[in-house]
Amino acid sequence: MENPLTRSIVRIQPFRIKTIRKYIIGTARETEKAVALELKKVGAVTLLMDGWTCDGTSTHYIAIFAGYEHPRLHEYNEVLLSIQPTFNEEDLGADAHIELFESTLELYNLDKEKVVCIIGDNCNTNKAISRRWGIPLVGCASHRFNLAVKTWIGSQRGLRAALDKVNVLMPKAINLKPAAHLGDLTYTAHEKILVAKTENVTRWTSFMTMVQRYLRIKEQLDACNGLEEYVLSGTENRLIKEAAKSFSIFYFVAVEIQAKGMDLLHVRQQFDTLLSDEKYSIMAEKLDPRDDIVECPDFEVGCLKVMRGEAATLTEDEAAAIAKLRQKGSIPEVSEPTRELSTKEILSLNSKRRKIEIDQKQRGGGEQEQSPYIDIKVTISATSNCCERLFSEAKYIMVPHRLETQTVISTAVQTLKRQQKSVLLHQFSIWFLPDTISSVHYDSKEQLHRPFQDISPVCPSSETQTVISTAVQTLKRQQKSVLLHQFTIWFLPDTISSVYYDSKEQLHRQFRGTEYICCLTGM
Known part of the structure; x- marks a missing residue:
């Protein structure tokens, strides 16, 4: 809080930048210890x-x-x-x-x-x-699919050139004067302002969002002043419309496989479903399990065989590649549909099967066969x-x-932000009116208790430990009058016993019988 403006809008005692750095780094170190214990x-x-x-x-x-x-x-x-x-x-x-x-x-x-x-x-x-x-x-898998989609786009005659023209048109449409005119036209046609979207070279899915927006506002783009020389021909528009249908399928797969913990087997099912459609067979150059782009095909194919319950068919090379793995059980069978399905329907069906498998496993349903391999689905992510x-x-x-x-500070902040989303860190936030709260207790059952007013504070201790990261914030209401206060506690399980906010607006935390006073503000 060395910045005068920051100091003027908060109601806590001043502290130096070195203080917050100390606690950020100290908290990150404590988190690393907790991670190490779990990995052990x-x-x-x-x-x-x-x-x-x-x-x-x-x-x-x-x-x-x-x-x-x-x-x-x-x-x-x-x-x-x-x-x-x-x-x-x-x-x-x-x-x-x-x-x-x-x-x-x-x-x-x-x-x-x-x-x-x-x-x-x-x-x-x-x-x-x-x-x-x-x-x-x-x-x-996301990287391979990205490359496969680019291969497919390149195989479609005239599509790459048409997309390039759309990618020239759309940036022109976000310039000042064309954007204002386009906003009026789209508001009249769609009752809301729709701006042009451009391609992001690092994400192929931007093709789809760009194409979707182009097709939606095509008539308004054609009528917009200053864009006449960039308008696409009839043939190019036909190519774009046909590509949009395939992009919707690609987008479905790309978004799904980005999920946390997406397993190798489901990704292979989706890739094989796409490759079974002759229209997308060119994508096998990047999606085939034994393509040249795959560095360790024996390991990946071996994992897939084990996950399918086909461990008996492993070759010597595949068995050697997955020697470190052991699996616990197989997945229940799911009935096959009786009618022929489209590519998009099969992709959706594969997703439903995976959800059923996860649900059955969580409920403990179905008998599981013993296997000499670990559960690869919950060990190896596909992306x-x-x-x-x-x-x-x-x-x-x-x-x-x-x-x-400093890099060490940036790294520590990122570590704390990521562990917030894991089971290693807990958080709770308290919003209260001034002079109404005296202590907070977080018990072993992870229930939050807030005694108010006449609760005696915990006596400070002379010992010190690293504070598990915290932020104390004062909020302003109606810009000038302070009506609400807030503080947020970040802590490792079983390390915090009580918190109280005293009359001097200092935050006290007690960790296993040891108390600290540390007033920090949001970063």
Whole structure:
């Protein structure tokens, strides 16, 4: 709170930037210890990884997640282990990545023998990591599907050129004068303003959103002043309309396989369903299980056979590739439809089957056959999209105007944000009127109790520990009068016993009999 403006709008005692840095880093370290304890109970772990270059800093960050079967919930779980540059930022090769992986495993006391595979994009660097480190690579299904869709687009005569023309037209339509005219036209036609959408080169799905919007406002684009020279021909419009039907199918698959913990078997079912349609057979160049793009086909095919209950058909190479894996049971059969279904209907049916399988497993229904392999469905994810989701959040924290923020602080903040969504961290928020609350108690049953007014506070202790991250915020109502207060507590399970907010507006937390006073504000 060294900023005068920030200090003027809050009602808590001032603290220095060093204070908040201390508690952010300390909290992140405590969280790392909790993650290490949980991973110690796990039999098999997968490492999910991807890279991202921060805008405005030219710093390349490597994100590493651990995926595993939760020891208590027996479902797929993933936690962030690290997001940081390589130790030598000039070296982005396989050896630099391996050095970072080994350092991360050492930080969490995780034995390399527990790592059954790496999950990441099908790029040359990741393939080299797999070969040199001696751990199989499972290529990210989303990345492969992205490449397959681009292959399909390139195989359609004239489609790429038509999409390029749409991608030229739509940016022109968001310029100042055309956008104003287009807004009036779309409001008259659709009773709301519809703006043009453009292609995002890093996401193929932007093709579909761009095409959908183009087809919806085509008549208004044709009538918009200043866009006449960019209008598409009749043939190009026909190609775009036909492509939109296929894009809707691709979009369904792409969004579905991005789900957390999406398993290899369901992804293979969806890919095979697409490839069975002659219209999309060209996509086999990227989606075939033994295509050249696959670095470890024996491992992936072996996993699929085990998940189908066909472990007896494993070849020697496949059995050797999945030697670290053991499975617990097979999946109940689902009745087949009697009539012939369309490609889109089969894709939807596959999704329904997966939901039924998950529901039956959660209810404990159905008999399960014993198998010598672990439950691969809750151990190995088919994609590394957790890294992409992390980068989407990180770009709002690691922004150019925060260039002076140390990497260790940015990494600690990201660690805390990600663990919030796992079972490792709990949170509760209290909103209250001034002078009405005196203490908060969070008991072993995870029930929140709020005694008010005449409750004596806990006496401070001389001992100190790291505070599990917190933010104390004062809200303003009607811009000037402060009517409501809030504080949010972030903590590890079984570490907090009570909280109270005293008359001096200081937040007190007691951890296993040890109390801290730390007034922090939202970051």
